[in-house]
Every structure is written in C-alpha cells, then in structure tokens.
Amino acid sequence: MTQYKIIFTGPVGAGKTTAIKSISDVPPVKTDALASDMAKNKKPSTTVAMDYGLMNLDDGEKIHLYGTPGQERFDFMWDILTLGGIGLVLLLDNTSADPFKDMKFFLDTFTGFISDTAVAIGVTQMDLSNKPSINEYHKELKKIGYNPPVFAVDAREKNDVSLLVQSLLFSIEPGLKDE
Ligand SMILES: Nc1nc2c(ncn2[C@@H]2O[C@H](COP(=O)(O)OP(=O)(O)OP(=O)(O)O)[C@@H](O)[C@H]2O)c(=O)[nH]1
Ligand SMILES: [Mg+2]
Numbered sequence: 001m002t003q004y005k006i007i008f009t010g011p012v013g014a015g016k017t018t019a020i021k022s023i024s025d026v027p028p029v030k031t032d033a034l035a036s037d038m039a040k041n042k043k044p045s046t047t048v049a050m051d052y053g054l055m056n057l058d059d060g061e062k063i064h065l066y067g068t069p070g071q072e073r074f075d076f077m078w079d080i081l082t083l084g085g086i087g088l089v090l091l092l093d094n095t096s097a098d099p100f101k102d103m104k105f106f107l108d109t110f111t112g113f114i115s116d117t118a119v120a121i122g123v124t125q126m127d128l129s130n131k132p133s134i135n136e137y138h139k140e141l142k143k144i145g146y147n148p149p150v151f152a153v154d155a156r157e158k159n160d161v162s163l164l165v166q167s168l169l170f171s172i173e174p175g176l177k178d179e
Pocket of ligand 2: 016018046
C-alpha cells in the first residue's frame, strides 16, 4: 500500500487546522492551545505543534496530512513536518493586511521543499474579502517565477479542500486521484 505525506502551512488563522478537519477520514489530531495574545486574530486558540489527519484514496492509497503552526515562534516545527513530504498546501487568509506579503514569506521559507516537490495555494475567507482576486494572485506569482494551482477555498468545506489537495496531487503525479 502506498502512503504519501502532504503538509499544510500558512499564516495564523488561514484555516490549516480547519481544512485538515474538513477532509480527514479519521478524527484529526490537533495541538491547539488557548493563547491570550490571540484575541487580535479573532480566534481563541492556535496550533502549537502540528495537526494530523488522513485521507483514504479509492485505490487504497493513503495521504497523511500534516498541518504546521502558523506562528513563527513555533517555526522549529516547519522543517520537521516537511520531512518525507511530497507536496505543500499553502493556505492564505484574504482578510490579512497584506496577503501577498504572507504568500511570499511562506514561499520563501519553504522554497527548498517546494523546489523538490510541489505547491498548491488555497485562498480562504474570500467571502469576507474578495480582494486580491485569484487572477491577481496568479499575476503576482508569475512575477516571482511561480505557476502553482490557486483556488478560492473555504477551509470549512470538504469539497473545496479536497479539490485543492487533488490539484496538488495531479501536479505531482498525474496518476494519483481522489476517491
Ligand atoms: N468566513 C470564513 N471563515 C473561514 C474560512 N476558512 C476558514 N475559516 C475560519 O477561519 C478560522 C481558521 O482557524 P484555524 O483553522 O484554527 O486556522 P489555522 O490556520 O490552523 O491557525 P493557526 O493554527 O493559529 O496558525 C476558523 O474559525 C474557520 O472556521 C472561509 O473561507 N471563510
Ligand atoms: Mg492551526
């Protein structure tokens, strides 16, 4: 049985923990802790180590899903979590003060991993802020030499997250498919 690992990353509140919960076929493992300094981020807790979930593909393959913490103070986990991974899902919060800056920070931080594997980008909270548009993301990515799949994603919606994961898998290995 073939098993793969993909990693979800992105800034605080982008929806990494939520996305893994939405698509996991097993109860996800979370390491969220209450954080008093999180009030500004509109949510009471933040991931301090990792998220874990599992997707079963219809041909018996398994995709292990790992989520990183968004906070830079836990960035020692980022390298650890990418070990053995076949691709990166980068989630971005479109209500952020500067989503392009967030995007460049994470692409830059994970540049070595991405150049060895692949990346797909999901833009969340587009229902709350529709700018920048997906087209503008494509243009910005092109300027910095990237051409990954980019989708509007609501991390709470299984179908949205599943489509994003499939786009990553197809860009890595056209033979891989979802259930
Ligand atoms: N309105 C709206 N809310 C969303 C969307 N996607 C995710 N959310 C919400 O945004 C929040 C995301 O929180 P988390 O999943 O904890 O974010 P995270 O990326 O794991 O954050 P850290 O672990 O702190 O780095 C949750 O409250 C989700 O319900 C979206 O597309 N629209
Ligand atoms: Mg989280």
